[in-house]
Amino acid sequence: MLNELLRTHDGVVTLAQAQEAGLSKHAVNRRVRSGAWLRCAPGVYFVDDRPFTDHARIRAAVWSYGESATASGLAAAWWQRLARFAPASVEVTVPRDSNGRCREGSRVRRRDLTAADVVVDRGLRVTALPLTVVEAAARRDGGARILDSALQHNLELSSLWRAHLRNKGRHGAPRARRMLTAAGEGARSAAERLLVQLLKSAGITGWVANLPVGGYCVDVGFRAKKVALEADGFAFHSDAEAFQKDRVRQNYLMLLGWQVLRFTWLDLTEYPERVIAEIRRAISA
Incomplete structure (x- = not known):
């Protein structure tokens, strides 16, 4: 069970997942001390018998903020194959009442997401495709290209508008609105x-x-x-x-x-x- 979990999760595992697979906290610590497992963040580990890929990096970054954390922005766009290159900094959206400081290599957005705006993709919580496109479109590094690609692949403009309106006040919302307007009749x-x-x-x-x-x-x-x-x-x-x-x-x-x-x-x-x-x-x- 543990081997299958590591295979499908890019070699990243949380303490809760390891315990569910039958390992005790002592067994996890023993693996860390031996160097077999690397501690990425409190309660998040990488099994060091494979390359630390971008998938592993993004997964570890998101999981380091807890079970309610969600990959968003350009990180979600890359995870959902809308962007060619993974971003250097992983954007993570967490609930407004979440505690804890931002970790190195990531950027935190504090906002409560509706169920319609979250999906689980390969075991990772990511923003649903319409919200991913809307948020990524507001980023200056490739945002217009992501929106253009999504529209070419038959993602309905109306679904993008609905995601935008459900998430008013977020970072980049004014720029996203201008781009959605430009993609419509205007x-x-x-x-x-x-x-x-x-x-x-x-x-x-x-x-x-x-x-x-x-x-x-x-x-x-x-x-x-x-x-x-x-x-x-x-x-x-x-x-x-x-x-x-x-x-x-x-x-x-x-x-x-x-x-x-x-x-x-x-x-x-x-x-x-x-x-x-x-x-x-x-x-x-």
């Missing part, structure tokens, strides 16, 4: 405003917003250079009819001799330097 207009801000900040001139061209209106146009910039909001998050109309318009503009550059919200928020570099290259050609 996606294009929000992306257009961000594109204009980037152009102004970069000192690029000679452009006109909402420029009429051949019966269409381009988001931003450089008339003298025949370069049109289109802001699409979140990648692929539009209905099929809108997608088709955008492509018809783009083809028509290109037949008129215009070069069309398309940027998503993800491009504008995560890679602004690349966006500006592509625009400069297009208008200097």
